[in-house]
Amino acid sequence: MAVGESSAQNYELRDPDVRLMLAVRDDDAAAFEELMLRYQSRLVTVLEHLVGNRDTAEDVAQEVFLRVYRSRKKYVPGSKFSTWLFTIANNAASNARRSRARRKERNLTPAVDDTGAWGGASLEQMAQEKSAFMPTRRLDKTEMRDVVRQAMETLNERQRLAVLLCKFENMSYLEIAETMQMSPQAIKSLLSRARENLRVALEPYLEHGSTPAKTAAVTDEDDEAAGVDA
Amino acid sequence: MSVPSEADRTEMLERLTAYLDGELDAADASEVERRLSAEPTWAAELQRLQRAWDLLDRLPRAEVGANFTHTTVEMIAVEAEAELVAVQHRPARRRGLDWVLLLGGAVAAAGAGFIVIDKLRPPRDEELFRALPVLRNLDLYARTETGESAEFVKLLRDERPLSGPKKP
Numbered sequence: 311m312a313v314g315e316s317s318a319q320n321y322e323l324r325d326p327d328v329r330l331m332l333a334v335r336d337d338d339a340a341a342f343e344e345l346m347l348r349y350q351s352r353l354v355t356v357l358e359h360l361v362g363n364r365d366t367a368e369d370v371a372q373e374v375f376l377r378v379y380r381s382r383k384k385y386v387p388g389s390k391f392s393t394w395l396f397t398i399a400n401n402a403a404s405n406a407r408r409s410r411a412r413r414k415e416r417n418l419t420p421a422v423d424d425t426g427a428w429g430g431a432s433l434e435q436m437a438q439e440k441s442a443f444m445p446t447r448r449l450d451k452t453e454m455r456d457v458v459r460q461a462m463e464t465l466n467e468r469q470r471l472a473v474l475l476c477k478f479e480n481m482s483y484l485e486i487a488e489t490m491q492m493s494p495q496a497i498k499s500l501l502s503r504a505r506e507n508l509r510v511a512l513e514p515y516l517e518h519g520s521t522p523a524k525t526a527a528v529t530d531e532d533d534e535a536a537g538v539d540a
Numbered sequence: 541m542s543v544p545s546e547a548d549r550t551e552m553l554e555r556l557t558a559y560l561d562g563e564l565d566a567a568d569a570s571e572v573e574r575r576l577s578a579e580p581t582w583a584a585e586l587q588r589l590q591r592a593w594d595l596l597d598r599l600p601r602a603e604v605g606a607n608f609t610h611t612t613v614e615m616i617a618v619e620a621e622a623e624l625v626a627v628q629h630r631p632a633r634r635r636g637l638d639w640v641l642l643l644g645g646a647v648a649a650a651g652a653g654f655i656v657i658d659k660l661r662p663p664r665d666e667e668l669f670r671a672l673p674v675l676r677n678l679d680l681y682a683r684t685e686t687g688e689s690a691e692f693v694k695l696l697r698d699e700r701p702l703s704g705p706k707k708p
Contacts, residue, residue, distance in 0.1 A: 354602040502557040
């Protein structure tokens with residue numbers, strides 16, 4: 311994408327991370343380290359939810375930083391630095407998921423957890439187990455965290471990424487749209503459906519503490535059927 | 541409140557989400573607020589959406605350790621070293637390339653010069669062809685008596701077989 315000179319200058323003025331990346335372009339090693347320190351934890355947080363486990367998330371994050379370094383000489387500020395970085399991260403995560411899917415196909419293990427995340431029981435199973443034995447007990451902090459994780463797993467990949475960028479990165483719809491290469495209107499629909507799905511998955515825990523909701527992971531095809539197109 | 545159609549519900553949910561995310565302009569936000577105060581069902585829906593959203597704060601944020609930073613920096617250092625080696629080897633390769641280019645240029649210049657000279661030079665065969673009548677009778681001319689020489693020289697001057705076409 312061609313980036314206008316005034317647009318590039320605009321981002322350079324407004325975004326300190328863009329200025330750091332321009333220093334990286336000029337082979338400033340300290341600037342690169344500073345960018346790494348600013349983004350490594352944020353990147354791993356988002357990637358952990360996208361690829362399903364911490365080790366893979368760290369591997370993908372390192373791949374992202376390597377890609378940033380390799381492309382430094384061609385860098386022209388066409389968006390906020392974080393938008394550019396998470397676009398790279400999204401592509402790297404997609405590649406990692408595809409590789410994992412190919413490995414799964416080769417292994418043909420029947421008991422593979424399809425979500426690939428944090429293993430164990432589904433949201434529904436977890437809630438049923440807890441409600442069967444302790445129907446009125448409030449979930450403790452760890453249990454609640456696991457419930458929320460499982461609720462996130464009910465979202466498809468696009469909804470999950472949009473939620474993570476909105477919630478954790480405080481990105482605007484426009485920035486999420488740039489990162490995910492979709493239109494802002496599509497992001498609005500995507501986030502609306504994601505919030506609704508989360509509400510359905512988590513409502514039993516909000517209202518009653520233990521009664522499970524019937525939830526099933528949605529797919530990208532569900533979004534397409536609902537008219538959420540890029 | 542009448543039950544909204546699926547399309548109306550979807551549209552209103554999108555507006556509520558955008559309202560919660562601060563993505564509506566002032567006019568649209570006011571319109572949503574008006575509907576929320578007039579329709580308690582939507583107000584309750586908004587609260588449920590927000591409570592579910594707030595639960596995402598329970599998700600842990602990753603804190604990567606010094607080991608991650610260290611190994612990433614090492615990876616970048618290896619990459620940088622590979623780049624440096626490539627740059628250092630570039631002049632030697634460049635010199636070799638320069639010699640090849642120079643040689644190629646010399647061959648091309650020589651070829652071009654040959655073609656130009658060949659075009660400018662009068663064709664040798666044509667010159668011989670013009671002199672052919674004289675060459676055929678060269679032995680005869682050599683045996684000519686002295687008294688006939690003057691006439692022969694005159695003939696040569698008029699014919700000028702070696703000097704191109706005869707002037708009118």
